[in-house]
Amino acid sequence: MSEPIVRYNDVHKSFGDVQVLKGIDLDIQPAEKVAVIGPSGSGKTTIIRMLMTLEQPTSGSIIVDGKNLWHMEKDGDLVPANEKHLRQVRGDIGMVFQHFNLFPHMTILENCMTAPIHVQKKDKESAKKDSIEMLEKVGLGDKLDDYPAMLSGGQKQRVAMARALVMHPKIMLFDEVTSALDPELVGEVLEVIRDIANEGEMAMVLVTHEMEFARDIADRILFLDNGVIAEEGPPMDVLENSTNERLQSFLHRFRT
Numbered sequence: 001m002s003e004p005i006v007r008y009n010d011v012h013k014s015f016g017d018v019q020v021l022k023g024i025d026l027d028i029q030p031a032e033k034v035a036v037i038g039p040s041g042s043g044k045t046t047i048i049r050m051l052m053t054l055e056q057p058t059s060g061s062i063i064v065d066g067k068n069l070w071h072m073e074k075d076g077d078l079v080p081a082n083e084k085h086l087r088q089v090r091g092d093i094g095m096v097f098q099h100f101n102l103f104p105h106m107t108i109l110e111n112c113m114t115a116p117i118h119v120q121k122k123d124k125e126s127a128k129k130d131s132i133e134m135l136e137k138v139g140l141g142d143k144l145d146d147y148p149a150m151l152s153g154g155q156k157q158r159v160a161m162a163r164a165l166v167m168h169p170k171i172m173l174f175d176e177v178t179s180a181l182d183p184e185l186v187g188e189v190l191e192v193i194r195d196i197a198n199e200g201e202m203a204m205v206l207v208t209h210e211m212e213f214a215r216d217i218a219d220r221i222l223f224l225d226n227g228v229i230a231e232e233g234p235p236m237d238v239l240e241n242s243t244n245e246r247l248q249s250f251l252h253r254f255r256t
């Protein structure tokens with residue numbers, strides 16, 4: 001097996017007195033697709049927000065592509081990471097949120113071009129070319145000059161995906177990206193994720209309540225319960241064959 005692209009080592013996270021993650025050990029392989037399921041409040045979002053450096057573990061470490069997220073080497077010692085180090089690590093990771101977080105005053109093309117120009121320091125022409133290519137890939141090649149307010153929720157979410165993809169991340173994180181959508185718009189967004197997954201190159205971590213979708217595209221499903229990974233394995237094992245009672249009752253709620 002190759003070196004993992006992501007490694008969590010005994011990661012704990014507390015907010016005040018509340019222990020949200022209680023010892024997460026997890027390796028994710030390059031190109032692996034991992035779906036995270038679990039009850040509300042079990043820590044699913046916190047797990048992936050930590051990968052994006054939006055939250056810092058209370059203890060334990062997270063390694064992304066060989067780089068420690070929060071610490072860097074200096075003169076042979078591990079010291080707290082500086083902004084430059086964090087920017088470098090973040091460069092490997094793209095994230096799509098439940099709420100689209102688009103810039104309302106920019107066209108969708110400008111929304112996509114901003115990070116390549118300002119973060120990756122690409123020239124405007126190549127940022128534009130890449131952004132158009134990604135927007136075409138998510139089916140929005142005819143909307144380049146529209147503003148976010150002119151788009152449906154599904155289209156906005158597809159812009160958010162193009163904006164993350166244009167950075168060519170090694171890992172894509174999806175945090176309940178269909179939860180805020182009207183039911184009839186969910187399919188078009190899942191279809192785009194499925195296409196990205198089928199290309200196969202990137203590792204993907206998806207927090208989702210779409211069990212059928214998780215079954216279809218994930219290599220592995222993690223059931224997070226009360227801050228620990230209570231069950232994990234291939235979709236069939238987790239969704240059909242597990243004897244974990246908490247998992248069974250969680251799944252039962254989706255089936256009824």
Ligand SMILES: Nc1ncnc2c1ncn2[C@@H]1O[C@H](COP(=O)(O)OP(=O)(O)OP(=O)(O)O)[C@@H](O)[C@H]1O
Nearest residue numbers: 015016018020038039040041042043044045046047
């Ligand atoms: N910034 C924060 N400050 C304080 N508490 C927080 C913070 N972020 C998360 N929490 C708490 O941590 C717990 C886990 O939250 P998290 O969002 O990771 O759960 P989740 O499994 O994604 O839930 P859901 O399915 O409802 O989105 C919750 O009790 C939440 O209130």
